[in-house]
Every structure is written in structure tokens, then in C-alpha cells.
Amino acid sequence: MKKNQQAKVPLFDRIFKPRVITLPNGHSVAKPRSRMPLILAVLALVLWASVKLTGFDIGVIFRRGNQFTVILAQIFQPDWSYFGKVISPLLDTIKMSILGSVLGATLALPFAVIASTNINRNGISVGILRFLLNIIRTLPTLIIAKLAALIFGLGTFAGTVAITVFTFGVVSKMMYESIETIDMGAYEAMESAGGSKYQSFRVACFPQILPTYLSYCLYSLEMNIRAAAILGYVGAGGLGLLINERVGWRDYHGLGMLLLCLFVVVFIIENTSQYLRRKLS
Amino acid sequence: MKKQEKKSVSFRTIQEAYEARPRLWWLYTLILLIAVVILGWSASTMEFKGLAKKGITVAQGVGYGLLHPDAKLLFNIDDGRLVFPFLNLTTEGVAYQLLQTIAIAVLGTVIGGILAIPFSFLACNKIVPKWLAFIFNAVILMIRTIPSLVWALVWIRVTGPNAFCGVVTQSVCSIGMISKMYITAIEDIDTRILESLDASGCSAFQKVRYGILPQIIPNFVSTVIYRFDINMKDATTLGIVGAGGIGAPLIQCINSSRWGMVGSYLWALVVLMLIIEFFSTRIRNRLTRG
Numbered sequence: 413m414k415k416n417q418q419a420k421v422p423l424f425d426r427i428f429k430p431r432v433i434t435l436p437n438g439h440s441v442a443k444p445r446s447r448m449p450l451i452l453a454v455l456a457l458v459l460w461a462s463v464k465l466t467g468f469d470i471g472v473i474f475r476r477g478n479q480f481t482v483i484l485a486q487i488f489q490p491d492w493s494y495f496g497k498v499i500s501p502l503l504d505t506i507k508m509s510i511l512g513s514v515l516g517a518t519l520a521l522p523f524a525v526i527a528s529t530n531i532n533r534n535g536i537s538v539g540i541l542r543f544l545l546n547i548i549r550t551l552p553t554l555i556i557a558k559l560a561a562l563i564f565g566l567g568t569f570a571g572t573v574a575i576t577v578f579t580f581g582v583v584s585k586m587m588y589e590s591i592e593t594i595d596m597g598a599y600e601a602m603e604s605a606g607g608s609k610y611q612s613f614r615v616a617c618f619p620q621i622l623p624t625y626l627s628y629c630l631y632s633l634e635m636n637i638r639a640a641a642i643l644g645y646v647g648a649g650g651l652g653l654l655i656n657e658r659v660g661w662r663d664y665h666g667l668g669m670l671l672l673c674l675f676v677v678v679f680i681i682e683n684t685s686q687y688l689r690r691k692l693s
Numbered sequence: 694m695k696k697q698e699k700k701s702v703s704f705r706t707i708q709e710a711y712e713a714r715p716r717l718w719w720l721y722t723l724i725l726l727i728a729v730v731i732l733g734w735s736a737s738t739m740e741f742k743g744l745a746k747k748g749i750t751v752a753q754g755v756g757y758g759l760l761h762p763d764a765k766l767l768f769n770i771d772d773g774r775l776v777f778p779f780l781n782l783t784t785e786g787v788a789y790q791l792l793q794t795i796a797i798a799v800l801g802t803v804i805g806g807i808l809a810i811p812f813s814f815l816a817c818n819k820i821v822p823k824w825l826a827f828i829f830n831a832v833i834l835m836i837r838t839i840p841s842l843v844w845a846l847v848w849i850r851v852t853g854p855n856a857f858c859g860v861v862t863q864s865v866c867s868i869g870m871i872s873k874m875y876i877t878a879i880e881d882i883d884t885r886i887l888e889s890l891d892a893s894g895c896s897a898f899q900k901v902r903y904g905i906l907p908q909i910i911p912n913f914v915s916t917v918i919y920r921f922d923i924n925m926k927d928a929t930t931l932g933i934v935g936a937g938g939i940g941a942p943l944i945q946c947i948n949s950s951r952w953g954m955v956g957s958y959l960w961a962l963v964v965l966m967l968i969i970e971f972f973s974t975r976i977r978n979r980l981t982r983g
Binding site: 458459461462463465466467468469472473476477479480483484487503504506507508510511514546547550551552553554555558559562563564565568569572638641642645646652655659667671674675678679 | 732734735736738747751796799800803838846850851852856857859926933962963967
């Protein structure tokens, strides 16, 4: 018994013994030492190493900061005549993200169902599937886009593929986590009433996860609009191509116009989607 | 009024209740119709021109690279044996590149988290006048909308193409999201505690120390750790524009079709991301539970 209790004491408290305070009534209370100094020391060490590794030099900003303000000032004076050229790639970006979100989210649903432990009782298949989903999710979007552009040729199709893969990874993870929290009582009742696994899932579980699912779809659409804007940088269609070009030519007035358009679109889509999500919840 | 009456009707049989179920088919049809129209519109310009000329070879190359990652880039191998210190620590090695990526994310997140504090207090409706809050909210929205890649491209003109550019970019980018979440944390502060501290005779400093800080610090730390996750992912792609980190060698390897090296970089990235995510979720769970 005593051994068990000792094992529970964290290593930190065994090295730095807790301070014992004796109360007036004779009882004694052990107050563990604060972990703050340890955390701060580790943090300081990590920060110091990071500064060394990145060649951090705050002086550069003070010496050359005016460069930044010059560029920023130009961005804030958008070149209105550039508007005509922005429209078509902007629409491409929106289309890419909508199609990619829908495809990715649709694909994610069956995988999420199979990957949730309360529906699929086979631990091994769940483990393998989750591992694969995790790998897909952690791959950077731009790298996927770059590979897709190399495989499918430059253009919007590659961007759509990249967004589909990215959405698939994110939505499937969020979905299997929320499927695991649903009430399984109705499912069991349906099964005991003679429904097949599919029927009882459709009737008992699907209505429970549908609002969450739709809300995640809208959320991923919000993220994808932002992500899709830069995919063109690696040749996957959309605004990114123009961003690359404008920066290359140092035409920051054009860049400003472009960002303004993006800003308006993101603002509209975000607010609409947030309104819909509030309605859903 | 009518709605309430309808709801309170009690049914005598199951059949009756079933007959009286809400019928919203027209609403569903409308939503479906809108969705189909939007989908059709967005699919209209999606031209699939088949695979690119070298598409198949690239796909095969990626597959081959993932299955046969370049071990020399990952480990310190001499004559087919692992030699101390086991990992390849040269500047080309995966370990160094990953460490630099982590360093960029750490510094960017910490600086961003600190810079976000004044921003969030100044953008909080409850603390400052409405017009000031509005201005700062607009600034935060602007920071959030400009993609991090664009920030990096702008900052490169200032710092030159190196890891420091990545740090500056991430510090600025992080302000947007972090301050947005700080603001919610600040707005959720329970001010009744301050009153009770007042009543027990605490000084202003004590009120901040025991009334406010314990309420917001777990939230702030949790936000910063969450942002660190995102920044890690971002830091891997910033290298593509030359802002340091693992992205630059990775994209070079892809461009020159050295699939073995691509494989080792990608595997290292995936493993690192999974480890970081695991620990950050654990820490954040402990923070929210107290």
C-alpha cells in the first residue's frame, strides 16, 4: 500500500520536497514546490537555442524597417485599374475551394465512421486507418499542391486535388472525434429492434452527427478560401499565381488590389458561414 | 402563439404522432438545389486535361521515395553502421532542418503571443472606447486575411532570405488569430471576483494578481500552444519562398526529382508533427481541466 502511494508522487516532488506547514491544530499540510522556475528555465533554454538557430537579430528590423513601411504604404494604395485582371483568378480560387471542400468532406464521412471506436469494434483496423488519416493530415498543403501540380499539370485541377486531400484529413479527424461522443442508446435500440448495422446508423446516428458535420464543412470552407489563395504560388491555379507575379515585379500597388479583393471575399464567406454555423448549433 | 399551441398537442396513438411529424421537404429541396447550383458553377471551370507529361513518373517517384527514404539524410551512417551521434547533424541533414523549423515556430509563436497582448486589450470592447476597439479589430482582421506567404514575401525585402525572415513573418501572422482568442478570454473574465477581493481589502496589484491573472493565463497559454501547432505547419511551407526551415530543401528536392530525399524529409515531418500534436493536446487538456 505504501509503495503504491509513493509511486504516485511525481518525480519533481521527489527531488524538490514539498514544504510542510504545520497548522495550529497540529495537522500538517504539504505544499508542493512551484513548478514555475523549472518551466521558465526550460523555456529560456529553448528560446536561447532558437535564437542561435535562426540567426535572430532585432537590429536588422530597426535598420531596415523603413523598407517594410515603404512596401506596406504601397499595398495600401491599391491600383484600381488592376481589378479586371484579379476577377477571373479570384473566381477560380473560390471555385477550387468550394469543390475541394465538398469532395473532401464527402469522402471524409465514410472514413470517419469506420475510424470511430464506438461503431467499428475492430481495434486493429481503427488503428491503421487513424494512422493513415493522421499522415494525410500532417502533410503540408503546399507540398501536396506542388506534387499535384507536377502530376496533373499546372492549373485549377491540381489545386482542387490539394484542397480535397487537406479537407479530407481535417474533417475526418474532427468527425471521428465527434462521432465518438454521440449517444449510442438509440443505435442499440434500433439494432435490437432488428435493424441492420447500416439502417440503425442511418436512423439513429446520422441525425445526431449531421449538424456537426455540416458545421465542420463550412469551417473547412472558411479555411480553404485562405489556403487556396496561395496554392497558385506552386502552380496550382488561382490567385497565388498573380501574387507571385506581382511580388516578382515589385508591383505592390497591384498586390494591394489583389489583397483587397481577397479580403472582401474572405470577409463575406466567413460571415455567411459563421451565421449558418450559429444557426446549426 | 399558434406555434406553442401546436407543440403542446398530445397524441393519442403513435400513428397520429407519425402523421403529424414536421414536413420540411421544401426547405431541404431548396437547400439541396442551392448546393447543386453552387457545385455545378464551381465545377464548370475544372478542366481535367489528363496527367501531365511526366505525371506518372512523378507519382511513381513519390511512391518510391516514401518507401525508400534516403537514410543518409536522416542518420549518421558510416560503412552501413550507425555511428554516434546517430542522427545526421550537418546543416543539410534532416535533424538540423527540423530543429531550425521548430526554432522558427517557437520564436514566432512566443513573440506573436507577447505582441498580441496589447492588441487584444486595445481591441476589447469592455476596456477601451468603441471607436478604438473598432480600429484595432480592423487591424487584426487585416493581419489575419493577408496570407502568411505574402507576409513572408514582404518581410524578405527587409531581412533577406533566411530563417530570421520566417521568425518575423510568424510573429506578425500569429498576432491575428492569437489576439482574437485572447479577446474572448478577456471578455469571459468573471468580474464579481474583483468585487469580493475589493471587499476583503486587496490592493490594485493584488486584485490583478489573484483576481485576473489566474483566470486568463490558462486560456492564454492554451491559445499560444494551439497557435504553435499551426505555426509548425506554416513554418514547413515558409521555406518555399526562402524564409528558412525545412521547406526550402524539400521543394528543391521535389524540383530536381530526388525522391529518396523527399521521402526522408516527408517522413521526418510527419513524425515530428504527430509528436508535437500529441504533447500539445495533452498539455492543453491539462490546462483546461486545471
